[in-house]
Amino acid sequence: MSLLSISDDGAVRTVTLTHQERRNALGEALLAQLLPAVEDAQCRALILRAEPGVSTWSAGHDVDDLPTDGSDPLAWTSPVEHLVRAVRAAPFPVIAAVEGGAWGAACNLAFACDIIVATRDAQFAITPAKLGVPYHSEGVAQFLAAVSAPVARAMFFTAEPLRADSPQLADTVQVVVGTSEELTAESERLARRIASLAPLSIRAIKAEINALTDARPLTADAFEQLTALRRRAWTSRDYAEGLAAFHERRAAEFTGE
Numbered sequence: 001m002s003l004l005s006i007s008d009d010g011a012v013r014t015v016t017l018t019h020q021e022r023r024n025a026l027g028e029a030l031l032a033q034l035l036p037a038v039e040d041a042q043c044r045a046l047i048l049r050a051e052p053g054v055s056t057w058s059a060g061h062d063v064d065d066l067p068t069d070g071s072d073p074l075a076w077t078s079p080v081e082h083l084v085r086a087v088r089a090a091p092f093p094v095i096a097a098v099e100g101g102a103w104g105a106a107c108n109l110a111f112a113c114d115i116i117v118a119t120r121d122a123q124f125a126i127t128p129a130k131l132g133v134p135y136h137s138e139g140v141a142q143f144l145a146a147v148s149a150p151v152a153r154a155m156f157f158t159a160e161p162l163r164a165d166s167p168q169l170a171d172t173v174q175v176v177v178g179t180s181e182e183l184t185a186e187s188e189r190l191a192r193r194i195a196s197l198a199p200l201s202i203r204a205i206k207a208e209i210n211a212l213t214d215a216r217p218l219t220a221d222a223f224e225q226l227t228a229l230r231r232r233a234w235t236s237r238d239y240a241e242g243l244a245a246f247h248e249r250r251a252a253e254f255t256g257e
Helices: 028-039 079-089 105-112 137-146 149-158 180-195 199-213 220-233 237-248
Strands: 004-009 012-017 046-048 056-058 094-098 101-103 115-119 123-125 176-178
Touching: 004 028, 012 028, 012 180, 028 079, 046 056, 046 180, 056 105, 079 105, 079 137, 094 105, 094 180, 101 105, 105 123, 105 137, 115 180, 137 180, 137 199, 176 180, 199 220, 199 237, 220 237
Parallel strands: 012 046, 046 094, 056 101, 094 115, 101 123, 115 176
Antiparallel strands: 004 012
8 A cells, every 4th residue: 555655747756645544654664665765766856745734744653663672763773764864865955845743753854854844833843752762862963953952952851842933943944834735836846946956066065964964973984975976066067057057147957967
């Protein structure tokens, strides 16, 4: 049974969560479909959303999948963490189009996306303290890359939701809209805008932002990988096309080469 739908429109992929029976809980079945939808995408921008009009974007980590033998569900082998890493490692920006509630791990997933567009009454809550789950350093670091330390503390320590239009999330939710229709239109507009720009440049910049906001120190190998991405962009046809278009006062046509 398909628990999501995928739409490819030119250079933009839209992945829509459709498992409303479980409020799009990030269980093994949904993650088994969602992970390749992100990792195998051949696009310049990806929109991650739920069906229009939902009350819950995602209920977070499926409680039925949590271990009862004392093992750490947030270890490296966690499917949810694989998905969060895939979103961050994707060579294209990922836009979270959020309406309804993004609870627990779904809040972490939304915050890991590059841009968040949300309806005004969308809510975000991180809830491990309600279940007695100790969170992991990488997840906390991702939060600190999305919100200030005081906001992260309040969200983790109280498990209380924040609305998308709250002052605490003013720098986290980049675009706040009023309706589901506006959410679709604005997320698609942003995705098309991103897709019109130089993908090699965006890929290198995204990798640099991630490296500088990771919990892990920047290793020599990671620095070399960043240097290679930057070198590829500098020497690309897209770079020459961007300069030519600027001087010729026309729109650039980027090919990713």
